[in-house]
Amino acid sequence: MNTVFHIATHELRRLFYAPLAWILFAVVQFLLAIFFLLILGRFIDPSTASIFADYGATEIIVVGLLQITGILLLLITPFVTMHTFSEERQTGSIKLLLSSPISITELVLGKYLGVLGYLFLLLGLIALMPLSLLMGTELDLLQLLSALLGLVLLSSSFAAIGLFVSSLTSHPAVAAISTFGILFVLWIMNMAGNTGTELFREILTYASLLNHYHHLLDGIFNSADVIYYLLVSGVFILLSIWRLDNERLY
């Protein structure tokens, strides 16, 4: 377990040594701040008061902001995960890891936790924005919590997918683009569900990463949604372990 921790902190530290991590922080904060300001402005504008009359600040501002955050995470996670294994392979530093007395499972978990550490820091910063509303109004904190849990789960599954794709190639750029493609397909899958048979539609909608996030965003805590994300993360972590283990054989 110690080893997992060392690999994770090493991963996190290296992320912050490169400008990319900081730029991602800055860009995400900047974009979300603009968006936050826009919804906030519309919400407190007296002329639109009648439209929002039935909703509270949490439902409009917080949910609106975190919905966008989900999409932004989809765009940036590939950049965070692309380095994990492809860069190690490109520079040959993976040989240090493979010749060390650590298991592939420890290696993959360490890398995964390192990436998660970064993403959770980012989410923590993002959460400050809706929390700042507490200065002026009351929020439904449980719904905010549920939505944040949704983001945590969502980013965990994104990271696991990104990690797996990165273990497939030795080119970080290829890893990033492929991860983005996969995430995007998983995201919009429920759109394809509008056509076809009932069963088909149901399967696609269920498999979509988006669908389960929306439940949590609305404050509906359904253990099936949580399990869905844990399952996705688990499967892709296992695939990464399997892939790296097999690489030594072929």
Add this chain to the structure above:
Amino acid sequence: MSSTINSIINREILISVDHVSRYYGDDCAVNDVSFSVHRGEVLGFLCPNGAGKSTTMQMICGVLSASAGHIKVAGHDMLESPRAAKQHIGFLPEQPPLYQDLNVNEYLYYAARLRGIKKAELKKAVAYSKQRCGLEETGKRLIKNLSKGFQQRVGIAQAIIHSPAVVIMDEPTSGLDPNQILEIRELIRELGNDHSVILSTHILPEVQSVCDRVLIINEGNLVLDESLDKLQRDHQIMPLKIALRQPPPLKTLGEIEGVVNIEQTGNHHFKIYCESGIDTINRITKLAVASEWELYEIIPEQDSLEETFVQLTRGENPE
């Protein structure tokens, strides 16, 4: 050579490679190779490019797994108990496995942690390996700003940081300047005193200066596994340069037992090709003294290794 003495006293086998093969798809990179390395032995891998040398080294380190056969390090099987086996291995791949954006200290601490060094001993281990590799002054510098030679040293430092029983180095002196090469060779020889070392190289004199034993792998097959002493002693024909102030006629020299061929290279200089090395040299010196030829120079030209290498890797059988 203290390492030779060590290896005679303590013949514990640290690495045993037992009928190991490795395939990439249908291509056979290493074919049924077996050898073993004892404690305190410096083993040189001498191979043409693409002969399967790096593959063999990576298999010993557990970076690749063998398609067939068994590899044991310090008694632990690489497949069955990889963690225990890897504990005893320090590996320097051809490209040192560095993180360019870390500084030397950070990198070595991380490498030490990966090798399972306890927190209390971390500082000592890092300081020791830095001192061993001449990196005391560079701890705070970023690895990407170091010269190639220093990067290579950092690579060696990470390989010896946990005092492994076996240090495996893939072309440790490639790309270094002559001074650095000498320093690294010195370091390897030192390492050979208390570790076993496997190193690969293309440079023949390097093998002669640091190794106790030579392996030659060609096209995936092990074609030579011989101690360097024996190789030089046994080699059939050995060139010898001698200089005599009062040289006898060429014919007299040619008639000495063991002399195969003789060339006159100057007024007083001769090049003699002789069989069964040392014995013939003894005969020549004795005769030179007895007949007052005034021998003032006798230099064995040790290119026996080069000859063997060329013979073996060009597909000609020396026998």
